[in-house]
Amino acid sequence: HSNREMWFKHFFPPNVCPIDAKANTFYGIMFDAGSTGTRIHIYTFVQKSPENLPELEGEIFESVKPGLSAYADQPEKGAESVKRLLDMAIEAVPPHLWKKTPVVLKATAGLRLLSEEKAQALLLEVREVFEESPFLVPEDSVSIMDGSYEGQLSGQNQHTVGTLDLGGASTQITFLPRFEETLKETPGDFLTSFEMFNSTYKLYTHSYLGFGLKAARLATLGALNVEAVDGQMFRSSCLPKQLEAEWHFGGVKYQYGGNKEGETGFKPCYLEVLKVVKGKLHQPDEIRGSSFYAFSYYYDRAVDTNLIDYEQGGVLEVKDFERKAKEVCDNMERYNSASPFLCMDLTYITALLKEGFGFRDNTLLQLTKKVNNIETSWTLGATFHLLQSLGITH
Numbered sequence: 001h002s003n004r005e006m007w008f009k010h011f012f013p014p015n016v017c018p019i020d021a022k023a024n025t026f027y028g029i030m031f032d033a034g035s036t037g038t039r040i041h042i043y044t045f046v047q048k049s050p051e052n053l054p055e056l057e058g059e060i061f062e063s064v065k066p067g068l069s070a071y072a073d074q075p076e077k078g079a080e081s082v083k084r085l086l087d088m089a090i091e092a093v094p095p096h097l098w099k100k101t102p103v104v105l106k107a108t109a110g111l112r113l114l115s116e117e118k119a120q121a122l123l124l125e126v127r128e129v130f131e132e133s134p135f136l137v138p139e140d141s142v143s144i145m146d147g148s149y150e151g152q153l154s155g156q157n158q159h160t161v162g163t164l165d166l167g168g169a170s171t172q173i174t175f176l177p178r179f180e181e182t183l184k185e186t187p188g189d190f191l192t193s194f195e196m197f198n199s200t201y202k203l204y205t206h207s208y209l210g211f212g213l214k215a216a217r218l219a220t221l222g223a224l225n226v227e228a229v230d231g232q233m234f235r236s237s238c239l240p241k242q243l244e245a246e247w248h249f250g251g252v253k254y255q256y257g258g259n260k261e262g263e264t265g266f267k268p269c270y271l272e273v274l275k276v277v278k279g280k281l282h283q284p285d286e287i288r289g290s291s292f293y294a295f296s297y298y299y300d301r302a303v304d305t306n307l308i309d310y311e312q313g314g315v316l317e318v319k320d321f322e323r324k325a326k327e328v329c330d331n332m333e334r335y336n337s338a339s340p341f342l343c344m345d346l347t348y349i350t351a352l353l354k355e356g357f358g359f360r361d362n363t364l365l366q367l368t369k370k371v372n373n374i375e376t377s378w379t380l381g382a383t384f385h386l387l388q389s390l391g392i393t394h
């Protein structure tokens, strides 16, 4: 619309101006099909004028468990879980905007670990659910995402230069390098360029498949990429001595337990976990002392052990995770009520941060679930990009 049509909008406060609201509000529906759950993000954007970027106005968020990969052998059931979430969008988006509201699903690490055939069958069923909905279904609306897009950047605090995300199957690190040196010593496929205000920026972002918390459990147990797991017992010094149990992940059943006779506790556990991370990740020098935002399982495990409050989040040092790991691992029987993997998880987080990425003991981590009441997720950037590429916003 031209400025002529909108001359009257200055007489109304923005939220009572009916035409303004209609002409400038856009919705975007983004599904995050993660390895442990499926989530819907329904974003509302408002574009105040054609020359400004659209602003995020709000988000509706819901999630279900388990993730799509758990339906590897029942793709219709998997698609049904998506449909139930999509029904929320039918309620949330005004009917006259349905046709203009794109719906997209991007699967992350969990589906990357399934066979091509099973993954495609799932995606096909989901695509059908989308086609039957009243929303705009772009080409490629259902896909497996390249890991590097999961990185996200937050600019809340000048000294916080990057983000860390720990999923079930993969983990991501993203930051804006400040030194030429970092760009020089970084593998090319860890860098992506983007344009903003007529300048080109280089972003360091990488997704490590197999280094998510749950994949790391299997790796520590020696059960990742093992051919025959049937009847095999995987043991670890990171688990309670007497424990023997079963665990289902990615459609496979694993039997695992504690070191009945051998050692348990932080020290032997750390050595076990070290084998999984040491020398496996790229360590950019400049991040050692920088502070990072940390999401997902970093957040969840910090909440589980009272390091932070669930609602508030908080700031931690890397060594806080180590202190807690020692406390839990060296008193394993006492912590039995929580997950039997708590010691292993905290030890892995400690090793990942210190030996994997190369952070210092006193590196600060800002643990956050929401920023300005919006779920922190790669989905926001992806939706923004989608609306622009479809020409829905400018």
Ligand SMILES: Nc1ccn([C@@H]2O[C@H](COP(=O)(O)OP(=O)(O)O)[C@@H](O)[C@H]2O)c(=O)n1
Pocket: 032, 033, 034, 035, 036, 037, 039, 067, 108, 109, 110, 166, 167, 168, 169, 170, 171, 212, 295, 296, 297, 298, 300, 375, 376, 377
């Ligand atoms: N919107 C979201 C998405 C995931 N998560 C967390 O991310 C972790 C699981 O990661 P995921 O299921 O996305 O696994 P990947 O597919 O990323 O490996 C859990 O700690 C979730 O609670 C979150 O806190 N908020």
Ligand SMILES: [Ca+2]
Pocket: 034, 035, 108, 167, 168
């Ligand atoms: Ca994720």
